[in-house]
Amino acid sequence: MKITAIVLFVIMYVLMIAFPKRRSITALSTAAIFIILSLLPIGDIKILELADVPTAVNWNVILMISGTMIIVDYFIESKMPNVIAESLLRIAPNILWVTVLMSVFSGLISAFIDNVATVLMVAPVAMVICKKLNVSPVGMIICIAVSSNLQGAATLVGDTTSIMLAGAANMNFADFFVMHGKLGMFFATELGAFFTIPIMMFMFRKEKAPVTSEERTKVKDLFPSFMMIAYVLALIIASFIPNTPDLINGYICITGAVITVIGELLIHKDTVGLKHSFKSLDIDMVLLLIGLFCVIGGITNVGVIDDLAGLIASAGGSNKFLLFTIVVWGSVAISAFIDNIPYVATMLPILASVSATLGVEPYFLFFGLLVGATLGGNLTPIGASANIAGVGMLRKAGYEVSFGDFMKIGVPFTLTAVMTGYLFVWFIWA
Numbered sequence: 001m002k003i004t005a006i007v008l009f010v011i012m013y014v015l016m017i018a019f020p021k022r023r024s025i026t027a028l029s030t031a032a033i034f035i036i037l038s039l040l041p042i043g044d045i046k047i048l049e050l051a052d053v054p055t056a057v058n059w060n061v062i063l064m065i066s067g068t069m070i071i072v073d074y075f076i077e078s079k080m081p082n083v084i085a086e087s088l089l090r091i092a093p094n095i096l097w098v099t100v101l102m103s104v105f106s107g108l109i110s111a112f113i114d115n116v117a118t119v120l121m122v123a124p125v126a127m128v129i130c131k132k133l134n135v136s137p138v139g140m141i142i143c144i145a146v147s148s149n150l151q152g153a154a155t156l157v158g159d160t161t162s163i164m165l166a167g168a169a170n171m172n173f174a175d176f177f178v179m180h181g182k183l184g185m186f187f188a189t190e191l192g193a194f195f196t197i198p199i200m201m202f203m204f205r206k207e208k209a210p211v212t213s214e215e216r217t218k219v220k221d222l223f224p225s226f227m228m229i230a231y232v233l234a235l236i237i238a239s240f241i242p243n244t245p246d247l248i249n250g251y252i253c254i255t256g257a258v259i260t261v262i263g264e265l266l267i268h269k270d271t272v273g274l275k276h277s278f279k280s281l282d283i284d285m286v287l288l289l290i291g292l293f294c295v296i297g298g299i300t301n302v303g304v305i306d307d308l309a310g311l312i313a314s315a316g317g318s319n320k321f322l323l324f325t326i327v328v329w330g331s332v333a334i335s336a337f338i339d340n341i342p343y344v345a346t347m348l349p350i351l352a353s354v355s356a357t358l359g360v361e362p363y364f365l366f367f368g369l370l371v372g373a374t375l376g377g378n379l380t381p382i383g384a385s386a387n388i389a390g391v392g393m394l395r396k397a398g399y400e401v402s403f404g405d406f407m408k409i410g411v412p413f414t415l416t417a418v419m420t421g422y423l424f425v426w427f428i429w430a
Helices: 002-018 020-039 050-056 059-077 080-089 095-110 115-133 138-151 160-169 185-203 223-239 248-268 272-280 283-301 304-316 320-335 340-358 362-379 385-396 403-429
Strands: none
Touching: 002 020, 002 283, 002 304, 020 050, 020 283, 050 283, 059 080, 059 115, 059 160, 059 223, 059 248, 059 272, 059 283, 080 095, 080 115, 095 115, 095 138, 095 185, 115 138, 115 385, 138 185, 138 362, 138 385, 138 403, 160 340, 160 362, 185 362, 185 403, 223 248, 248 272, 283 304, 283 340, 304 320, 304 340, 320 340, 320 362, 320 403, 340 362, 362 403, 385 403
């Protein structure tokens, strides 16, 4: 059954790469095949029994993602992000600094909300600016996309991979800042982001045309902004409370979403926002994660995860630095072409097993994984959902972005940020 599980797992990955719009169907179908095979009287080991499904799925991750999507949609519709962006434009003297400020702004937002949502909020403002100035928006939009993808790993709620890591490693919001007395992923990510600023300044050094902003967007509704702040504060407070339930972060996100929905219904007395919010809910992402959790549970049951852990451990040997290097830069290479969500979901249990085998700190390898897998997606336009969203927006506006165009910005961004995070995690956690 182990060979069968491996073959099905590889086929699933190939199909997800070949048909990215059908990823959820592919993952769920693979999980269903695992269950069907377990019902048949073949083999001594069952890949995935129906009773295993509830425990295989990380419901904390599912609840967090679902709740966050709803709150973020109301926040976007309120126009508050546009007002903040316009304020930044009024202090920028030229296109160079507009690009830097918009990128930094998108990165800061992305530390707390989904990367794709960040691009969808900030990029339209950048498009308007570039149209007014009669300049190509390609460079600015790419910088916004890669910056949002970069800083998504800074906090527990910034990216799907961060949420998955928190669920697997039982981390809370505060652990991303300081954990076991050591600086966490927030500082590794922000330090990497800081060193990308000189990269942008060099690449756009000739863009000195002056810029002004007379736009004055009005915020439609302040309630979603208050809820965004309350929701993040609740996650922070919960992280300091001992002995909280395993699903506490998921409960907070779903509760925040419910309060936001009810509050908006009472304020506006219509269901327009509710309908829009649920339409924007990425059901495909949720179903993909459920399918992946089940598939990973299946390959774990038949011993594949333990076998992979053994291979990685043997590749690194007893050399901790070599092992860490393989995890980080191997993740960069893979995430440049493969969606980092299924990759991280697969690697988390593998690295947990490796750390137990070698007797090393698991968070050391987990943070290395997040540095490589999250930041590595910036190498290519298909390596991260935020990049796909940015390139798609440019395509709709009539600007075709080739791999080469994207990588002129993506490669120096990625190498700078990954190297910074790589060294930071090694010196702090090794």
